Amino acid sequence: MTGAEARRPDYDLIVLGAGPAGENVADYATQHGVRAAIVESELVGGECSYWACMPSKALLRSGHAIRAARRLAGAREAVGGAVDAAAVLARRTSFTSDWKDDGQVAWLDSAGIDLIRGRGRIAGTGLVRVDDRVYSARAVALATGSVPILPDIPGLAAAAPWGTREATAADHVPARLVVIGGGVAGVELAFAFASLGSRVTLLARTGLLDREEPFVGDHLAAALAEEGVDVRLGVTPARVDRDTDGLVTVVLDDGTRLVAEELLSATGGRPNTDDLGLESVGLDPGAGLTVDETMLVDGTDWLYAVGDVNGRALLTHQGKYQARAAGEAIAARLQGRPVADELWGRHAASADQLAVPRVVFSDPEVASVGLSEARARERGLHVRAVEYDLGQVAGAALHADDYAGRAKLVVDEDRGVIVGATFVGQDVAELLHAATIAIVGEVTIERLWHAVPAYPTISEIWLRLLETYGRPPGRRPLDA
The missing domain is CATH 3.50.50.60 (FAD/NAD(P)-binding domain)
Structure with a gap:
């Protein structure tokens, strides 16, 4: 064995945490030829799969369906009795695979990602200790998520x-x-x-x-x-x-x-930086982690923080987005290729700071993206906001009797683009991606007049909001 072979690290990349962010950063790096392993002390798939996104929405869905039926004449007469709690709990459990991760482990294997069971901690630059063994890697990504905050209430x-x-x-x-x-x-x-x-x-x-x-x-x-x-x-x-x-x-x-x-x-919760060994590389766990647009931790050239742990946007879909950026950047740097800043740099900033989509699966649902009016003004933007009663839209009136809801757009007057949108009402979550695209794509209000919503759908709210805002002065034909 040559000296170079003897010094070869165990992996190119080790990821601490096998939740959605950890899985994605390892997967995207692996697709580019990186040898990756994931360290996980609990279930592969993480919080979202077993204790957050999936089971909580499964618990909510049956109640939503019953209430939706009761809001429609003809349907409400067919709905009797209460939700079957035992059946709902059983359905919830099916979505968690009875808190077994066999399927997720099989996916890791099919993706060519090694799984190391145990509690992982940084043990030095490029070193990860799992129980009594130390692994070496050219890059390490922290994807340890967030932990709940327990209020300081006597006796709690x-x-x-x-x-x-x-x-x-x-x-x-x-x-x-x-x-x-x-x-x-x-x-x-x-x-x-x-x-x-x-x-x-x-x-x-x-x-x-x-x-x-x-x-x-x-x-x-x-x-x-x-x-x-x-x-x-x-x-x-x-x-x-x-x-x-x-x-x-x-x-x-x-x-x-x-x-x-x-x-x-x-x-609420906070980034999980506890007991990760950050002090071994000169980082203060209590100070939080600051990252660039490829999720590289400031002051390092090998350590990444992806998802909730970096505190940028504590949402599963944002963590997965960050993971895609980080996975490709890690592979590029390890292979001596330029990082595709034109693909991720500016857009990562807008996705995590200016265009974060959020859905609360309450009833009514709350779907919002970007900045509220108050936060836009705090940033010094010159904005105008318009609102509209969703119940006055034909598609919503058909969707449910006495439909109750509201929509709001926040418009940057200087650029003529939307910087925030909020919808409240039954089933409004599916309206959100159109608003997200408008914000990320910086589609002007003038241009949005030509995005015609189908009638009669709830999406007609876009036309009503534009009418409330008013046509921009000097609006030109589409082909001008």
Whole structure:
């Protein structure tokens, strides 16, 4: 064996974390000839497959279908009884493959990616320790996701509250459930468990989804109340206790006492940089990770951070997008090829900062992309916003009796392009990609007048929003 062969690293790329971001960065690099391995201490497929995106949406879907039928004369008469909770839980479990990752492991093998089971930590430049073995690599990618934040409420930790994992993997439906948190997870799971038969109380320190347009929270609060959820805004739990019978008591800051069988803490998450050995390469885990547009960690030429762990946009689809950029960049650099900045550089910035699509699978759904009006103004943009009642669109009126919803566009007046869009209403998630394309493609308002929506569909909202905005002055014919 030559000296060069003896020094050959174990892999070109080692990825810590086998969730969607980790799988994609390894896959895209492997497709370009990179020898890659993934280190995973839990299930291959990660949080989204087993405890977040897929099971939570499976828990929600049956309730949505029943409510949709009840909104249509002729259909509502055929719908009787309540949702079959046991059947919903069983369907949820089918989407998690009963929390077994055999299929995902088989996919890794078919893609030519090695799987290393265990807890991985950085042990030096290009070194990863897994249990008692150290592996070497020319590049390492962190794809360790995010972890939940537990609020600092006296007694909360000792009361063993559910997190989102416990809620989405639940094997029973509690008679009463208190949810702390008015964000995405709190709202979605409040809807889910209410539809399954729980008496749900939702507590939010401020409003519901208060980073979105103001009308979003109003629509959600009304819909939750109609579903029987007790929504309490502007309240903070002062103490939590669980007694010997298993009941949880939540005392609010105004002295109100709430008693339930279970308590769900859903107050968001933070990048998971704990116990990754970052200090071994001079990085401070508590300071977070800053990356460039190819997800290369600042100050290094070998370490990448992809997905939630870099804190750019804590969403599965954004993590997968970042992973595609990182996988191709890693392969190019390892093989001495120029990184295709013209493909990823500017666009990665817009995708993660200016055109992030977000869907809350509540009922009504909330679908938004880009900047809210308030955040656009905070950035110093000269914007004008227009809104329209979705219920006044013919396609929506056909979709459901007394359809309730709203749409809003935020337009950069200086450039004549959309920088934000929000839709609230039944089944509006499918409207979102058109708005995402308009923002990413920087399609001008003038040009959008020629994108004709089919009649009668809910997409006719685009025409109504454009009419509300008004035709740009001096508008030229399409072929001018």
